[in-house]
Amino acid sequence: MNKAQIFDFFSRLAEANPSPVTELEYGNPYQLLVAVTLSAQATDVGVNKATRALFREVTTPQQMVDLGEEGLKQHIKTIGLFNTKAKNVIGLSEILVRDYGGEVPEDRDTLTTLPGVGRKTANVVVNTAFGQETFAVDTHIFRVGNRTGLAPGKTVLAVEEKLEKRVPGPFRRDAHHWLILHGRYVCKARKPECWRCIVSDLCRFKPKTPAPKVAAAKAA
Numbered sequence: 052m053n054k055a056q057i058f059d060f061f062s063r064l065a066e067a068n069p070s071p072v073t074e075l076e077y078g079n080p081y082q083l084l085v086a087v088t089l090s091a092q093a094t095d096v097g098v099n100k101a102t103r104a105l106f107r108e109v110t111t112p113q114q115m116v117d118l119g120e121e122g123l124k125q126h127i128k129t130i131g132l133f134n135t136k137a138k139n140v141i142g143l144s145e146i147l148v149r150d151y152g153g154e155v156p157e158d159r160d161t162l163t164t165l166p167g168v169g170r171k172t173a174n175v176v177v178n179t180a181f182g183q184e185t186f187a188v189d190t191h192i193f194r195v196g197n198r199t200g201l202a203p204g205k206t207v208l209a210v211e212e213k214l215e216k217r218v219p220g221p222f223r224r225d226a227h228h229w230l231i232l233h234g235r236y237v238c239k240a241r242k243p244e245c246w247r248c249i250v251s252d253l254c255r256f257k258p259k260t261p262a263p264k265v266a267a268a269k270a271a
Contacts, residue, residue, distance in 0.1 A: 052201055052253060054217075056253050057217055057218070060199075060201065060253050061219065061221075061222035062222075063249045064250065065225070068229065071232060073095075073175070074232075075087065075099065077102075078110060080180035082102075082106050084168070085140055086098055087175045088143070088167045088168060089101070089102065091132070091136070091169075093130050097130055105123070112143075112147040115144040116144050123137045139166040140167065143166045143167060147165075159174060159177050159183075162177070170211075171187045171188060171207070174186060174211075184223040187227050187231075188207045188210050188211045188214070191230065191231045191235050192227060193210050194234055195230050195233055195238050196210040196213065196214065196230070198243070198254070199238070200255030201213075201214075243256065246260065
């Protein structure tokens with residue numbers, strides 16, 4: 052895509068969803084950090100089910116430390132890799148209490164030093180909680196970036212770097228939310244729903260999928 056096409060691409064996504072937000076449920080930056088950490092290799096729906104009761108009980112790192120690893124496991128045992136995640140969440144909570152006065156750092160590099168917090172998680176937190184212009188590349192964004200031609204790259208970091216260079220100023224803060232939602236609900240992994248995609252004419256994906264009725268008619 053050229054610059055004009057990329058601007059048009061995000062303009063359409065913005066018009067359709069002017070105020071995109073994460074689908075993870077949280078009440079403050081600390082809860083967001085926990086939710087995103089738990090969401091690795093898990094769905095937002097599954098994480099939300101597990102954290103609703105947890106977040107009624109725990110709103111601060113100290114409260115999480117007081118709950119303890121075994122207590123946390125009881126809340127998140129329906130989430131994949133819950134043993135490792137519980138250990139990491141307790142570990143990062145202890146560090147936040149000890150080194151940061153119980154506050155979540157607003158710096159991405161600092162966040163990535165915490166247990167279980169990778170670059171993607173840190174990008175989500177500083178963008179969603181603190182409004183920084185970062186691009187958290189998950190499997191959805193990686194797929195959309197490559198499939199559409201918006202930000203092709205062989206690695207997650209390569210796609211992130213392309214987005215850094217190509218996303219126009221007005222759209223930088225919300226870009227990763229638009230792309231995640233687009234990948235989750237329209238530009239799906241197995242079969243993209245091109246027939247209802249508002250940016251399909253800008254997309255470089257060639258075997259556009261027709262609407263189900265059209266596909267059935269052709270098959271007949």
